[in-house]
Amino acid sequence: xxxxxxxxxxxxxxxxxxxxxxxxxxxxxxxxxxxxxxxxxxxxxxxxxxxxxxxxxxxxxxxxxxxxxxxxxxxxxxxxxxxxxxxxxxxxxxxxxxxxxxxxxxxxxxxxxxxxxxxxxxxxxxxxxxxxxxxxxxxxxxxxxxxxxxxxxxxxxxxxxxxxxxxxxxxxxxxxxxxxxxxxxxxxxxxxxxxxxxxxxxxxxxxxxxxxxxxxxxxxxxx
Numbered sequence: 001x002x003x004x005x006x007x008x009x010x011x012x013x014x015x016x017x018x019x020x021x022x023x024x025x026x027x028x029x030x031x032x033x034x035x036x037x038x039x040x041x042x043x044x045x046x047x048x049x050x051x052x053x054x055x056x057x058x059x060x061x062x063x064x065x066x067x068x069x070x071x072x073x074x075x076x077x078x079x080x081x082x083x084x085x086x087x088x089x090x091x092x093x094x095x096x097x098x099x100x101x102x103x104x105x106x107x108x109x110x111x112x113x114x115x116x117x118x119x120x121x122x123x124x125x126x127x128x129x130x131x132x133x134x135x136x137x138x139x140x141x142x143x144x145x146x147x148x149x150x151x152x153x154x155x156x157x158x159x160x161x162x163x164x165x166x167x168x169x170x171x172x173x174x175x176x177x178x179x180x181x182x183x184x185x186x187x188x189x190x191x192x193x194x195x196x197x198x199x200x201x202x203x204x205x206x207x208x209x210x211x212x213x214x215x216x217x218x219x220x221x222x223x
Contacts, residue, residue, distance in 0.1 A: 006053030007074035027062040088114035158198040168192035175207035
């Protein structure tokens with residue numbers, strides 16, 4: 001897989017290191033001289049391209065015609081939109097990802113503007129904090145499918161609805177599945193006849209709108 005990252009600040013540099021760790025080809029485009037120098041401290045010279053990601057010529061030098069993914073992660077929403085539009089409509093890149101700096105601009109980051117996936121750090125952080133404030137001891141481990149679903153973990157409380165009950169008898173919400181139970185260090189794949197015990201750690205995949213319902217089943221009643 002060939003990946004082009006436009007924006008070599010902290011986000012772009014860290015993303016590039018993750019891509020390299022996965023043994024994928026990556027090119028990082030950065031216009032600021034100081035940031036280019038910082039990138040060269042951690043990345044090979046052939047990986048870093050000095051120039052503007054909104055310049056078709058620079059994108060050509062980065063090999064955009066052979067790119068599978070273009071990620072625009074600069075600190076400017078306008079720049080990120082121009083990059084994804086060029087990548088999608090001018091060069092036909094299969095997948096484009098854009099960073100949303102200002103959540104108020106999120107409405108513009110759509111496929112019509114050439115954005116396949118929009119990532120708003122502020123929005124994700126705010127929603128994650130709000131969830132953690134309202135879900136008791138439930139921990140969000142991973143966001144899935146653009147944040148619509150979450151992999152969560154919670155310990156079965158002794159006074160919960162789930163304690164000493166079979167999985168098949170639990171009033172689990174729609175769009176929720178119990179993926180695993182960790183009991184005394186052992187991983188158990190739950191089935192309908194699996195009985196949940198207090199202190200079992202339950203891993204579940206659940207729709208974001210149903211997380212509170214699941215928390216009320218696994219956690220202490222009345223909290």
